[in-house]
Amino acid sequence: MFARRTVARVVAQPSLLAAPSNARNMATLREIELRLKSVRNIEKITKSMKMIASTKLSKAQRAMQAGKLYGAANAEVFETAKEGAAGSQKLFIVVSSDKGLCGGIHSSVTKATRRAFGNTPDSPIAGASVEPNSSVMVIGDKSKAQLSRVLPNNFKLTFNQIGRDVPTFADAASVADLVVKSGVEYDSVVIIYNKFVSAISYEAAAIEIKGEKALKESEGFKKYEMEDDFTKDLAEFSLANALFAALTESHACEISARRNAMDNASKNAGDMIGSLTMQYNRGRQAAITNELVDIITGASAL
Amino acid sequence: MASLRLVNSAARRASSLIHVARRGYAEASDKIQLSMALPHESIFRSTDVVQVNVCAATGDMGILANHVPSVEPLRPGVVEVIESAGGSKKWFISGGFATVHPDNKLTINAVEAAPLEDFSVESIRTNLQEALRVASGNGSEEDKLEARIEAEVYESLQHALGSK
Numbered sequence: 001m002f003a004r005r006t007v008a009r010v011v012a013q014p015s016l017l018a019a020p021s022n023a024r025n026m027a028t029l030r031e032i033e034l035r036l037k038s039v040r041n042i043e044k045i046t047k048s049m050k051m052i053a054s055t056k057l058s059k060a061q062r063a064m065q066a067g068k069l070y071g072a073a074n075a076e077v078f079e080t081a082k083e084g085a086a087g088s089q090k091l092f093i094v095v096s097s098d099k100g101l102c103g104g105i106h107s108s109v110t111k112a113t114r115r116a117f118g119n120t121p122d123s124p125i126a127g128a129s130v131e132p133n134s135s136v137m138v139i140g141d142k143s144k145a146q147l148s149r150v151l152p153n154n155f156k157l158t159f160n161q162i163g164r165d166v167p168t169f170a171d172a173a174s175v176a177d178l179v180v181k182s183g184v185e186y187d188s189v190v191i192i193y194n195k196f197v198s199a200i201s202y203e204a205a206a207i208e209i210k211g212e213k214a215l216k217e218s219e220g221f222k223k224y225e226m227e228d229d230f231t232k233d234l235a236e237f238s239l240a241n242a243l244f245a246a247l248t249e250s251h252a253c254e255i256s257a258r259r260n261a262m263d264n265a266s267k268n269a270g271d272m273i274g275s276l277t278m279q280y281n282r283g284r285q286a287a288i289t290n291e292l293v294d295i296i297t298g299a300s301a302l
Numbered sequence: 303m304a305s306l307r308l309v310n311s312a313a314r315r316a317s318s319l320i321h322v323a324r325r326g327y328a329e330a331s332d333k334i335q336l337s338m339a340l341p342h343e344s345i346f347r348s349t350d351v352v353q354v355n356v357c358a359a360t361g362d363m364g365i366l367a368n369h370v371p372s373v374e375p376l377r378p379g380v381v382e383v384i385e386s387a388g389g390s391k392k393w394f395i396s397g398g399f400a401t402v403h404p405d406n407k408l409t410i411n412a413v414e415a416a417p418l419e420d421f422s423v424e425s426i427r428t429n430l431q432e433a434l435r436v437a438s439g440n441g442s443e444e445d446k447l448e449a450r451i452e453a454e455v456y457e458s459l460q461h462a463l464g465s466k
Contacts, residue, residue, distance in 0.1 A: 069344040073337045073409040077373070077401050169341040169413060223404055225372040227360045233375055237399055241411055244341055 029287065032280045039276060043269035049101070050262035057199075057255045063166045064196060064252035071207070071245025074238055078210060081221040090130060091156075091186035092116070093179070093243070094147065095193040095250045096140035097163035102258035105202070105250075106142035109192050112204030113143075114150055116192070124206035125190055135184045139163070139175065139247070156184050163251050172244035180236055187214040189239055193246035194253040200260055202253040209242045211235055334367045334402075336383065338393075338410040345393070345415065346383070354408060355382040356400050365400075365408055374400045378455040380418060380462045381410065392418040394462055396455060423463060430456035 094113050096106045115123045116130050123130075136154040138144040144158045157178060162171050179189070188210045195205035212235040215221050221231075333350040354365045357379030376398050384390040398412035433456060436449035 063342065066340070066342050066344055069337070069347060070339040070341050070411065073339040073344075074411050076337075076403055076407065076409050080371075080403060172341075223371045224401070225370050226374075230359075230373060230375045234373055234399060237411070 029280065029283050032276060032283065036273065036276045036280060039269055039272050043266055043273065046262045046265040046269060050259055050266055053255050053259035053262060057252070057259055060166055060248075060252040060255045064248045067245045067248030071242060074241035074245070075207065077221075077224075077234070077238070078208065080223065081210060081215060081218045088129065088131060089185060089187045090128075090134045091179075091184055091189045092134060092136045093189060093191045094136065094138045094140075094143050095191060095243075095246045096138070096143035097250070097254055098141045098160050099164075100142060101261060102254050103261040105194055105254050105257045106140070107146060108194055108202065108204045110143050110146040110150075112192050112206070113147060116190070116206070117151065124192060124204055125208065135186065137179065157182055163247065163254070167244065167247035167251055169240070169244050172247055173240045175243055176236060176240035179239065186211050189242075191242055191246045193250045196249050196253050196256070199256050202257065207242050207246060209235070209239050332367050334365065334369065335407045336410070337407070338381070338383070338412070338415075340412055340415055348407075349385070351383055351385045352387065353384040354410075355380075355384075356410070357381070358400065365402060368406055369402045369408070371404045372402050376400055376410070376412065378458050381412075381415070394418050394421065394459055418462060421459060421463060423460075426456055426459055426463070430460065
């Protein structure tokens with residue numbers, strides 16, 4: 001059944017193709033013209049998307065700068081509390097966003113998560129072993145779609161509508177609140193996000209934030225004096241802070257990647273317009289020449 | 303007599319030793335490295351300061367160099383930073399955490415902060431009244447609790463401005 005259909009199509013195709021290329025030059029010219037028009041429209045769209053991304057970029061980068069320092073101040077405790085056995089129960093929070101057309105931003109974090117689950121040497125949390133049944137939470141629809149194919153049974157929570165504009169602390173706090181309320185057990189939270197390397201490059205990275213219990217058991221954390229027990233408050237506040245830092249940095253990466261992707265798309269559209277215009281003009285000229293030849297031959301035959 | 307002299311010289315040596323040690327301690331680090339960060343702005347970035355007064359949940363405290371490592375949750379109140387002898391700056395923060403690290407570093411993470419002189423007394427008063435009205439009104443328990451927290455912040459803000 002299938003075979004017959006394909007054969008029929010193969011047979012039918014040459015005749016379809018042959019017809020316009022023979023003598024109907026005007027028809028192909030018309031086709032090229034239409035194509036040219038649509039490519040021009042696409043170029044307009046990509047160009048304006050690039051402009052929008054460019055204007056958003058400086059704002060996003062400023063937010064990232066502040067967010068990064070905020071995250072660094074927050075991570076200091078965990079740097080000290082690194083010593084001692086870390087619990088093996090990890091909760092992964094993957095930070096991406098809902099919108100596409102920005103290069104490999106989303107697949108970068110997805111791949112990093114897969115590497116972490118595969119315990120490969122280039123995993124973002126090198127050295128730590130990840131259990132295959134670790135929980136995963138995803139911020140953003142794009143990575144959710146990608147990861148739901150690979151780790152469908154590990155999903156606990158997913159978030160969307162975050163990262164449309166520059167993320168605020170309220171966004172991060174509400175995510176952290178839901179994570180805490182979800183009742184998922186964890187010793188540490190691993191946030192996988194895109195790290196801003198330069199305006200044209202980014203790489204997936206991970207921040208690890210210990211939970212209350214793991215923090216209490218850690219040797220390094222015992223160096224700190226506390227009048228009452230604030231470990232729970234600290235763990236929850238730190239989670240929100242780390243999420244905020246990751247969200248702002250990922251957002252800046254996304255905007256800059258979108259700017260680059262749209263820049264490339266506009267360039268490609270420009271190239272395409274050039275070659276199509278050339279083809280169109282050549283065809284037009286050929287058609288005119290043909291008509292002239294027809295007229296002249298007709299005149300000389302008289 | 304001889305033994306007395308020995309004790310005497312030992313005492314002298316000890317005193318000179320103590321003297322040297324104290325001076326060394328004072329010169330090496332009488333400043334603490336402060337990083338104070340807000341989500342949208344960083345006020346101090348590993349800056350050397352003399353003293354930081356914070357309002358911890360357990361009571362107000364001053365932090366000098368070589369403070370013992372500790373974690374202090376902050377309640378809404380004033381953070382005073384003394385950068386050098388004489389000059390001090392005050393911020394009102396909405397709460398957060400101050401952590402003193404073993405390597406003579408102090409990090410303060412606050413959700414929101416503003417210089418004390420930027421606040422307007424009138425708007426604090428009207429907002430406080432509004433918050434108190436909601437707190438004693440008949441909204442949901444959650445709204446009331448939020449309003450009560452809000453009122454507390456305004457009250458401590460008023461207190462901070464009054465004592466300036």
